[in-house]
Amino acid sequence: MATITISAFNWVPDFARGQVRDLVVRWALEEIQQPYQVHLLNAGAVRPTEYLAWQPFDQVPAYRDETGELFESGAILLHLAQDRELLLPSDPAPRMQATSWLFAALNSIEPILRPITLMPLFNGDKEWCSPAVASMLPMAEKRLELLSNALGEKEWLAGQFTIADIMMVYVLRSFGGELINDFGNLLAYRARGIARPAFSRALQAQYDDFTGEPPHGD
């Protein structure tokens, strides 16, 4: 994996800065101190058609190394973690737990939290927004309660720090908002993740790449 390239944006609106999904891939790469190149795109401009062959949903990050290409941050984390004990234990049982939690962050937690965060952001002025969001809160609170119970007093989800924690901390930070405040151990867990030096380096690297111009000269 000597030459790794990921895609990222050189411009996004202010609210998205520090939240764009290449952050989790940069974080994993920083944890293993693996250098990488960045293929920069502008979120406000039409991307070249050939980019869709690399990232079919026209998003970031996409990933490439000598062995092949990937899209989807979860798939990229899993690939980076192969044979990297620092990101994923090699013993089968804890490895299975960590893999389960990686998918849980992406399919059991993020989809429940994301609309609660994004709907007010894009439709907060609409009358229907508030009751629609309110209808989603009970399931989100229940899900977070179960996550909180599963984490308990543990430092990380699967015995050691793994890619599952990278993804779960990202999801809680970007989509958890005030919903997390009821759960002291989730707050502390998120803070523990964000306090890792590799996270800070990844965040800085994402910001450093915002060198582009807004679309239409806005």
Added chain:
Amino acid sequence: MATITISAFNWVPDFARGQVRDLVVRWALEEIQQPYQVHLLNAGAVRPTEYLAWQPFDQVPAYRDETGELFESGAILLHLAQDRELLLPSDPAPRMQATSWLFAALNSIEPILRPITLMPLFNGDKEWCSPAVASMLPMAEKRLELLSNALGEKEWLAGQFTIADIMMVYVLRSFGGELINDFGNLLAYRARGIARPAFSRALQAQYDDFTGEPPHGD
């Protein structure tokens, strides 16, 4: 993997029958003709507390074999596909594509479609429901268009039938509804998946396990 146990429900409401998520795991197991045992639970009753140690979100399926335990259908599919060329190619490049598509089904397609299907089911009588759902349609249609373009004339997403197709066909079947109708190749793709004998056997097996009583004798 001689002894495999998955969890499933012995009773769910009518609208959920044939949709419960153990379907994708049963489908993968049927594709490789791997026998399994089922640990049955009742969706309408409180599950024993110890079940949460196996499935932290109190859902199905959970999975167990000699090497360890898993939850999250995506993690279970990936585990079953290790060293099974029938479910996931061993060559790195196509394997990376299939893994990307597995995550795409779970994190780029399902979360966009799920609220559009479920919100009317649970809140269809509320005034806010219709405009809230309408606000989510443009992104869903765009995402499906990109999926349709990526699939193109291909039979399966990653060169051969893989676990990515199991998950994507499940997602399109359970959450795609009428949104798929605009995309002929997605309709044909979903039909191709559902037409596989292993899918039919998995569906029948889920129905055959609905042997329980509804809660409170309803």
